[in-house]
Amino acid sequence: MTSEGWGTPPVEPISQHYIVCGGNALAHRLVLELVEHYEVPVVVLVPDRTRDHAPRIEQLDGVAAVVEYSSVTEEALRAVRVETARGIALVEGSDQENIHAALSAQGHNPGIRIVLRMFNQRLGSNIERLLRNGTALSGSATAAPAFADAALSRPNSVQVGDRFLHIAYDDDIAADRICVVADRIDRQDLGRIRLLPEQEGDSASFVRLAGEFGDGGPIRSGAEARRATEPAEPAEPAPAGANGIAALQALRSEPAVRIPWRQRLRWRLLDTLRYFTSARLRVVLITALAAVLFSFGVLWYLNGDFAWTFYTSLLDLAGAAQPDQPGTGDNGTGGTWQRVAQVVITFCGITFAPVATAIMVEVLASGRRGQHRTPGAGTRDHVVVVGLGNVGTRVVAQLHDLGVPVVGLESDPQARGISAVRALGVPVVVDDGPLAEQLRRARLKHSRAVVAVSGDDATNLEAALEARAVRPDVRVVLRLFDDSFASHVYATLDNVASRSTSYLAAPAFAAALMGREVLGTLSVFRHVLLIAELPADLGSGLIGLTRHDLEDPGGVRVLAVRLARTPHLHHWNYADRTRPLEPGDRVVVATTRSGLARLNTALTDNS
Template identity: 65%
Template sequence: MTDQGRGSPQDAADAGDTRTSGAGPGNSGAGADSGGAGPGSGGAGSIEGHYIVCGGNSLAHRLVLELTEQYEVPVVAVVPDRSREHGPAIAQLPGVAAVLEYSTLTGEALDAAGVDRARGIALMDGTDQENIHAALAAENRNHGVRIVLRIFNQRLGEHLEKLLPNCAALSASATAAPAFANGALGRPHSVEVGGRHLYVAYDEDIHSNQLCLVADRIDPQDLSQLRLLPDTGGRAADFIRIAERFGSGEGPIELGRPDVAPAREPGGLAALQPLDAEPALRQPFGKRVKWWLLDSLKYFTNTRLRVILITAFAAIVVGAAVLYYRTQHPPGLGWTLYSTLLDAAGAAQPDLPTDQALGDPWARAAQVLITFCGITFVPLVTAIAVEALASGRRGLPRPPGSRTRDHVIVVGLGNVGTRVATLVHGTGLPVVCLERDPNARGIAAARALGIPVLIGEGPLEAQLKQARVKHARAVAAVTSDDAANLEAALEARAVRPEVRIVVRLFDDDFAHHVYATLGNVASRSVSYLAAPAFAAALMGREVLGTLSVFRHVLLVAELTVEEGSALEGRNTGDLEASGGVRVVAVRLHRRADAYQWNFADRSRRLVPGDHIVVAATRAGLARIIQ
């Protein structure tokens, strides 16, 4: 499976969020902006030590922004079409040294971009095969170049990283999908570090074991006030601020007290907290059995036949009661059940002791009743059991049934939607997918997991009702179209106002209006979540994960102190003084297997072999790893 499908509009890019912006299709063809030359005239010219970003989708756009604004490095962009998708926006970004246009990433394009003089190259567009081919071509031209490529097949990416030691193969959909899935499930999106799951908690959910304050002045109606990792006067200042916000000044922190006014801080707070394990979400066994029985019964029968079956079952129960009370010297409940089942199956007279023979006329009549009712009831029960076993086979499509309750509806089966559906399915909760394109690759993947998929161009309202949105816990709209995602959110809200909604939106202003207008809505951008990890990988660093604070991104990274690096000789106080960084854990070189959370010795200088876990903004991480 490739990262970008050729036939599916949902798979327009792994980062998704692809938009047509700026100039129309009639704009100029090959060429470069004033900072560079066209494909046939020298390309990047004499630029050296630069970074090359190849692609015209939103992930490439965000990555160029990360490199120019956060890391302040020269960038040469290679786009397939300067007049489409994000090509016009990339060409207008300040700090871009050159913008080249090549429909395919050939050796000529790499030479024009100056790959032999570049420090790194990022391959953000094309299929897995095309990106791997370009990565090998770049490695042949510059053995020391840092290569980061977007790939959907993560297993293939692992093999490529072993083949090219200076290469990182990442998937934007895999990076961003957990944020969408956890948003739909209503549980905190977390990043695993040292056996703990770090997540962001808000206001009354903040506990005394919090690691650091990550945001304040949170107002969902006006997200421009939010401050990510605000400056503090030391580690204690975070705890003092939370105590002032929620506490009474006496005794322990008391969260959510109605008599404590939040006047000291405009808006809410968010803090980084650890979990030993993520909460289980699997439905109770009793509910699953009940809904399975209802679903199977409805699958095989219509209303009239169900009335007959219920009547037959009731008659069998009455017959069993007559056998129990009218048999001479009642043999007990076990013998009664044994006799009833054999009679219902049409079997011969069950073995009974001679002194307990069925000589009572009422008992004989009950046997006849049970036998004739069993002729109707037992075959259908057998068919239901056989169908239940057969439905476990992979790839059999099933429509949503009665057991589809408390489920998550995923709208759009592109790369992101497929991963979101897979993650939710892995928790044990039911999933229903909606997809308009019958050729989307994600359809086969979802059906292979036994997930119902509804396909068609019909009204979205009708499809959501067929997906049983009135019984759903959440709707995740993750297509590559902002308008389609918002339509799905509004249609779902119209049917069930309390349903939780997660929408994929690229435009920040649009997302702010959604937050201010709709309650119980979470907005995520795939490219905004994934671009910082790609930028850090291009700079030779590894980001463990990203955490969403509304539309902002908090990076969690584990950095190794190397000899001669910028981290050597600095302490945690020095790292946090510049702002945008919190050191949440330290692994000393002499105890590399032990994470020391909230490391107390803030004056200790870092030495080669130490590891630090930081929670940082994009700008903060860029400052400490350059």
């Protein structure tokens, strides 16, 4: 096949399949989700078989076909049999290209399910109204909160109703937890983690013990009875540190960023000063202001009248000072030191006018040139974000909205995130030189965390190592695609968090492609839990099922139920496990990727 698809034969006759358009990391993860967890036929449309993740996609088992076209054209859509497909995901290309392709796909197949990646979320919401059966998602918006929260060492949360769900570990778990979401946690071997384990209630052992006494059963001693409730085979001893657990907890408000208000005020004042002045102008202003304050103090000390001193100083600053006249006696200014002070104030007042003019010229000229701000000498306790792509831009915006000082770092001067970050007034370092020098200019020594979210795993790891060489205790958050690579990083580096944008976003895209609503994703180290809401509508397959039918140890846990008669009330840990769902009910579940896929298949078959 050529890159333009000339002479490319269409895919062999196929129907009820799903189409993924793209060859990037998100497309790779999404294809994995569909073929491994949902077990549906997938046809992949890539722009180039030899680049990016396309070669790895082509090697995946379960992919029905891989077709190469440089763009999603009418011819490309016909080649992948869009007219017989059940769904199509557009996860590469610009917003405009994805919108055009979505409308074209709908024209070929009015009933097709469409999921398109959109960076502009407001535009995406409007586009959804044009699509009969479509959803617009942002992969960067889905993943950015996890990176920002990891940088601040606070739990990532998902809002459900009036509560915010988050993951707590070990000693941070409160008594009012909703459920245990992971156990057997060993930070040196993350493969031991067990998600959504089956948790027996406190009465389970007593129920088993009571069974020993029923209908003439043998009566045993207390020690024998206790041994009867234990496993027949002793469990394999867990290594040290492998007994950690993680639990899902609900808060009434989103976890706050603990930054003292005095510190926030100081950041705001320094940022405002740096915005309006350059370093040289700040030196001039500070020197002149110090001289004025000192001279004012001299006048006040010698005169003793604060009001008169203040009045005289204002006149001197305005250039309206009246010198002594010979023979005026006591009506003059006074002694030599008072005269010197007035002269100093007058000359400092004269300098303020041209300095103010220079500030205005500099601000206006910088705005016309579109120049970005650079971090100043007063930058402290900030987060350094390496890479201003889609994810980096979202992370910077979120940290800025939280009131946390942040500095962007980008090697490509043409990166579109630079203008977005500059519009927020965030300092940016743009340089294609050595990464160590870029981090130095970003004032790494005074930072609180480094978030490396460029598109290359090696670059992100390099940023982490360079940061650790300067600050061994700095908090590091990495964007890594390769799971094995991330596991080695976890085992080697302390105080480090690893996230994968595609790993966080792909489950939400896959669920949307299947018509399921995912409220958000929560990270348990490199594992992902989905918080989804399932409506018991006619034809959904949920009607008549109970909580017992839905729950699957290791896959699905029911968190809350919204009854049709009280749609605004979430019944957390709904106690009635035997009540069948009625039309209009909604169920909130925590689920793994495979658990949601199994649930989707079961509900489809049941409907």
